[in-house]
Amino acid sequence: MYRLIYTLTILLLSSCSSLSSGLFSGSPVMSRSDHESSKDDVILNDPDAARARYLFLESELNAAQESPEENLLKLEEANRLTQEKSPTILKKLCQVYIRLGKLQEASLVADKALLLSPDSLELLKLKASTLAASSRITEAVDVYEQIIVKSEKDDEEPYLLLSGLFLQQGKSDKAIEVLTRLSHKNKNSFIARYYLGKLYASVGNYSKAKVVLEEALLINQSEQIEYDYIKVLALNKEVDKALARAKSLVDKNPQSAKGRELLGELLLGSQKVNQALQVFEEAKNLGEDPVSLRFKVALLKLQNRDYIGAESELALLVSQHPTNYEARYYLATALASQDKIKEAIVELKSIPKTHSLHKRSYGFAAYLLRQTGDTNGALNLIQEALEEDPRDIELLGYKASILKDFSEKDDSKSSELIVTLNEMIAVQPENDQFLFNLATALDENGQRAEAKKKIEEAISKNPKNVNALNYLGYTLAEEGEDLQRAEQLIVKALELEPDNGYFLDSLGWVYYKRGEYLKAEVELRKAVEKVPTDGVILEHLGRILLKLGKKEEAIQILKKALQHLELDDKLKDEAKQVSDLLSELE
Numbered sequence: 001m002y003r004l005i006y007t008l009t010i011l012l013l014s015s016c017s018s019l020s021s022g023l024f025s026g027s028p029v030m031s032r033s034d035h036e037s038s039k040d041d042v043i044l045n046d047p048d049a050a051r052a053r054y055l056f057l058e059s060e061l062n063a064a065q066e067s068p069e070e071n072l073l074k075l076e077e078a079n080r081l082t083q084e085k086s087p088t089i090l091k092k093l094c095q096v097y098i099r100l101g102k103l104q105e106a107s108l109v110a111d112k113a114l115l116l117s118p119d120s121l122e123l124l125k126l127k128a129s130t131l132a133a134s135s136r137i138t139e140a141v142d143v144y145e146q147i148i149v150k151s152e153k154d155d156e157e158p159y160l161l162l163s164g165l166f167l168q169q170g171k172s173d174k175a176i177e178v179l180t181r182l183s184h185k186n187k188n189s190f191i192a193r194y195y196l197g198k199l200y201a202s203v204g205n206y207s208k209a210k211v212v213l214e215e216a217l218l219i220n221q222s223e224q225i226e227y228d229y230i231k232v233l234a235l236n237k238e239v240d241k242a243l244a245r246a247k248s249l250v251d252k253n254p255q256s257a258k259g260r261e262l263l264g265e266l267l268l269g270s271q272k273v274n275q276a277l278q279v280f281e282e283a284k285n286l287g288e289d290p291v292s293l294r295f296k297v298a299l300l301k302l303q304n305r306d307y308i309g310a311e312s313e314l315a316l317l318v319s320q321h322p323t324n325y326e327a328r329y330y331l332a333t334a335l336a337s338q339d340k341i342k343e344a345i346v347e348l349k350s351i352p353k354t355h356s357l358h359k360r361s362y363g364f365a366a367y368l369l370r371q372t373g374d375t376n377g378a379l380n381l382i383q384e385a386l387e388e389d390p391r392d393i394e395l396l397g398y399k400a401s402i403l404k405d406f407s408e409k410d411d412s413k414s415s416e417l418i419v420t421l422n423e424m425i426a427v428q429p430e431n432d433q434f435l436f437n438l439a440t441a442l443d444e445n446g447q448r449a450e451a452k453k454k455i456e457e458a459i460s461k462n463p464k465n466v467n468a469l470n471y472l473g474y475t476l477a478e479e480g481e482d483l484q485r486a487e488q489l490i491v492k493a494l495e496l497e498p499d500n501g502y503f504l505d506s507l508g509w510v511y512y513k514r515g516e517y518l519k520a521e522v523e524l525r526k527a528v529e530k531v532p533t534d535g536v537i538l539e540h541l542g543r544i545l546l547k548l549g550k551k552e553e554a555i556q557i558l559k560k561a562l563q564h565l566e567l568d569d570k571l572k573d574e575a576k577q578v579s580d581l582l583s584e585l586e
Contacts, residue, residue, distance in 0.1 A: 048081035055081070056089055068099045068343070087117040094126050098312055101319030106130045121150055125158070126312070133316045137165050154186055157297050163195065164294065172203050183212075190220035191300075198228060206236035223253070291317065295327060302334060310334040325351045329361055341368050353388055363398040370402055375413075378402050396424045400437070414445045432462035439471070448475075466503070469493040474506040477513050486510050501530025505537045512540065517547045535564030535571060539578055551585065558582055 055078035059071050075093045082089060090113035097106035110127040117123055124147045131140035144162040151158055159182035166174040176199050182192040193216035200209035213229040216222075226249055233242035298313035314331035317324055328347045335344040345368060348361040362385040369378035382399045386392060403417035421438040428434060439454035452475065458468040473489035476482050490507045497503060508523030524541040531537055538561035545554035558578055565575035 052078040052081040052086070052089070056092070059092070068096055072096045072100065084112055085116065087113045087120065087123065090116070091120070091123055091126065094123075094130075095308070095312055098126070098130065098319070099315045101315070103130050103134045103316075103319065107134060107136075119150065121147060124150070128158075128161070129312065129316055132161070132165060133320055137169060141165055148181075154189075156182060156186065156189055156191055157300075159192065160195065160297055161294065163199070167199075172199060175199055176203075183215075188219060190216045190222070190225070193219070194222075194225050194228070197232065201228075201232050201235065206232055210236055210238075223249070291321065291324075295324075295330075298327075298330065298334075302330060302337075305337075307334045307337040311338070325355045325357055329357050329364075332361070332364065336364075336368055341372055344368055359385065359392065359394050362395065366398055366402060370405065375402065375406050391423075391427050393424060393427050396420060396427070400424065404441070414441070417441050418445060430461055432458040432465050432468065435461065436465060436468045436471070439468075443475075463492075464496060466493045466496045466500070470500075470503050470506050474509065477506065477510045480513055483510055483514050499530060501527045501534070501537065504530065505534075505540060508544070509540055512544055512547075517544055520544045521548060533564055535561045535566075535568070535578075536574060538564065539574065542578075546585075555582065555585055558585075 055074045059066075059074040059078070062071070072093075075089060075096060079086070079089050079093055084090065090109050094106045094109040094113065097103070097109060107127065107130040110123060110130060113123050114120070114127060124143055128140050128143040128147060131137075131143060141162060144158050144165065147158040148162070159178055163175040163178045166172070166178065176196065179192050179196040179199065182189055183196060186192060193212050197209045197213035197216060200206070200212060209232045210229070213225060213232055216225050217229060226245070230242045230245045230249070233239075233245065294313055294317055298310045298317070301307075301310035301313060311331065311334040314327050314334060317327040318331055321327065328350055332344040332347040335341075335347065345365045348365040348368075351358050351361040362381060366378040366381045369375075369381060379399065379402055382395055382402065386395050386399070389395070400417060400420045403413050403420060406413045418438065418441050421434060421441055424434045425431065425438060435454050435458035439451040439458065442448070442451035442454060452472065455468050455472045455475075458465055459472065462468075469489045470493045473486040473493065476486035476489070487507065487510045490503060490510060493503045494500065494507065504523050504527035508520045508527060511517070511520035511523060521541070521544050524537065524544055527537050528534075528541055538557055542554045542558035542561055545551075545557060558581060562575060562578045562582065565571045565578060
């Protein structure tokens with residue numbers, strides 16, 4: 001069976017590997033971001049420059065394998081050798097100090113780097129961040145104002161962080177002024193308008209908040225902006241309008257628990273509005289706190305694949321708030337995206353079992369180990385978590401997913417996968433998807449009769465499980481058994497998903513097995529249109545065309561099929577059969 005649709009839930013974080021490295025062109029240490037303003041050339045004739053270059057480059061190349069402490073030793077030595085005259089080394093040193101929570105050292109190093117490269121925006125941002133994290137708010141405000149003057153039109157980060165500092169000082173008017181500047185400078189900034197709207201609401205100016213949030217919604221139809229807009233309408237005593245918007249929101253997304261809660265509170269009457277607005281911490285506390293703002297900036301950097309920037313922001317948060325485990329979780333994401341797997345796993349394992357992210361963190365850590373090829377390490381990690389609760393369905397799902405990936409290479413893993421899936425079914429016996437997953441695992445393990453029984457169970461529990469319907473129908477067709485029922489099962493699957501190319505292929509194959517080649521050709525051509533690169537579907541069409549006497553077209557189709565089949569190690573047998581068939585035909 002070539003098509004075993006296996007659907008186990010696992011957290012898969014898109015991971016983009018990035019490794020920054022110094023660029024040396026005459027200068028011992030030169031990064032592209034500081035090229036124009038860097039004074040690295042002052043150390044060209046330094047007798048220790050070669051050693052400094054080596055240490056810096058080694059620290060960059062080995063950042064993923066070494067601890068921050070090991071990295072720091074190399075950078076401090078490189079900095080000493082250059083007599084603190086390389087802004088590139090100083091900048092990197094500042095970033096590592098931040099990573100280690102050494103904010104005073106980071107601030108001093110940033111000052112030294114800025115004396116050499118006073119126009120470096122990146123250095124100014126590092127300086128401002130360390131000042132803010134060290135509660136030197138007035139100084140941080142001054143630096144952020146410098147950054148804003150130098151920054152690009154669409155750079156929202158310094159405005160957001162500066163407004164957060166003003167809020168920390170209780171200066172709502174100043175925060176509003178900063179975000180107003182941003183909204184005027186960047187006409188497409190929904191973030192500026194979103195936070196500006198929340199700030200206006202925090203000082204009781206609901207009519208202004210309403211206008212600004214409406215502008216934000218014109219730019220970005222975010223549900224979060226819509227939620228807050230509805231709350232502002234209620235605060236502005238436009239309850240009927242708030243109700244209408246809330247109803248529309250729930251209609252669009254019936255699964256939104258947040259939307260339903262909001263709608264329910266509004267329906268109870270205006271006297272209950274304050275309960276519905278708890279997320280705003282009541283009207284006078286609507287402003288975003290600096291920690292939350294920094295966290296959101298870090299998430300924006302993650303979204304924009306600025307993993308180094310996100311790491312710096314999140315490391316600052318963690319150094320200030322060691323029990324902010326959500327920040328630790330996303331710090332692990334930033335680290336993993338730079339291939340700093342060991343550091344990422346340390347952060348993930350620091351999340352206590354009492355925290356809501358505990359299970360996800362273990363699943364993520366196991367995923368990272370899988371990516372490095374350490375399957376046993378991944379399994380051991382999940383097993384460690386399972387010792388706390390052997391019946392935890394989410395952790396069992398992670399374990400099953402890991403075992404599934406490696407079951408084809410290791411028979412013992414295949415047997416262990418079956419055991420794990422049975423454990424999942426013992427916890428949730430009515431879960432038809434678990435039964436389907438077990439059936440596919442049994443089939444791959446050569447236990448087809450038992451697999452068919454489990455598929456029948458899955459269908460009996462959920463007659464609309466399309467994958468199970470197609471799986472059983474295709475299995476019956478392959479075996480030439482009960483082709484009438486096979487057709488009925490696949491037709492039912494197609495009623496639920498009429499454009500599924502794999503289901504169309506299965507139906508065509510049933511017709512082929514019955515000798516109804518014209519009907520088979522119709523379904524297979526539709527299947528190829530939907531899935532043009534599937535080697536098995538192309539093979540099926542080629543064999544049907546041969547039966548219809550369309551030899552030349554069949555040969556061309558079979559050649560395409562062979563090209564795709566040869567790309568998948570799991571389809572070696574099918575590729576060999578097609579190759580032999582082509583040899584006979586030619």
